[in-house]
Amino acid sequence: MAGVTAIAAAVASCGLLDDDQALPEVARVEIAGTAPVPLEVIVSDDFVRVNDFNQGIRYTTLTSADTLLVQPDFVRDYDISVTRRFLVRVANHAAEAASITLVVSFDGVEEYRQGATLAEGGSLEFSEVFFGT
Numbered sequence: 001m002a003g004v005t006a007i008a009a010a011v012a013s014c015g016l017l018d019d020d021q022a023l024p025e026v027a028r029v030e031i032a033g034t035a036p037v038p039l040e041v042i043v044s045d046d047f048v049r050v051n052d053f054n055q056g057i058r059y060t061t062l063t064s065a066d067t068l069l070v071q072p073d074f075v076r077d078y079d080i081s082v083t084r085r086f087l088v089r090v091a092n093h094a095a096e097a098a099s100i101t102l103v104v105s106f107d108g109v110e111e112y113r114q115g116a117t118l119a120e121g122g123s124l125e126f127s128e129v130f131f132g133t
Contacts, residue, residue, distance in 0.1 A: 023130050024106035025081040029088050031074040033100035033115075038069035040091040045083040049129065060087060060127060072100055080106075087127035092118035102126065 031039065044065035051058050065087075080086050086106075092098040097117050102124045104112040112126045 022107075023084050025079065026107055027078045027080050027086040027088075028103075028105040028108075029074070029076055029078070030103040030105075031070065031072050031090060031100055032103070033072045033098065035072055035092060035094070035098035035100065036096040037094040038071050039098060039100070039118075040093060041068045041070050041074070042066070042087075042089040042091075043068070043078060044087045045078070045080050045085055047085065047087050047127070049127070060125075062087070084130040085128065087125070089123055089125040090118075091123035092120060095120050098122075100124070104128075 027045075029041070029043065031041070042062070042065050044062050046063040046065070048061045048063065049058060050061055078086065086104070088102070088104060090100065090102055097119050099115075099117045101113065101115040103110060104126050106128070111128065114124055114126070116122070116124050118124070
């Protein structure tokens with residue numbers, strides 16, 4: 001019984017049982033760097049993560065998404081107050097490499113920063129599903 005109490009205390013202390021947790025309302029995407037042609041940016045707040053235990057992989061299925069062609073330096077805010085989930089994928093379709101940094105913030109707090117040199121067909125992807133959604 002002591003083990004169960006310890007687990008319950010640990011879960012409670014990390015806030016997983018709190019219904020009062022503030023969930024983010026705005027996702028911000030920033031893409032800096034250089035690209036020979038516009039980059040393809042896919043954003044979605046309507047997707048499902050699928051675990052294929054037989055293959056040992058996890059993948060994301062987009063239910064709906066918006067696709068943009070953008071040049072660095074790109075900054076845009078997205079309302080995620082209803083869905084509380086967000087995905088962004090940046091891809092280079094040019095034969096020449098693109099050197100970019102992708103930054104994703106939620107309600108002004110940076111959660112992800114990744115720099116990469118994307119060859120033709122290369123991409124960076126970030127997604128987040130917030131607890132309780």
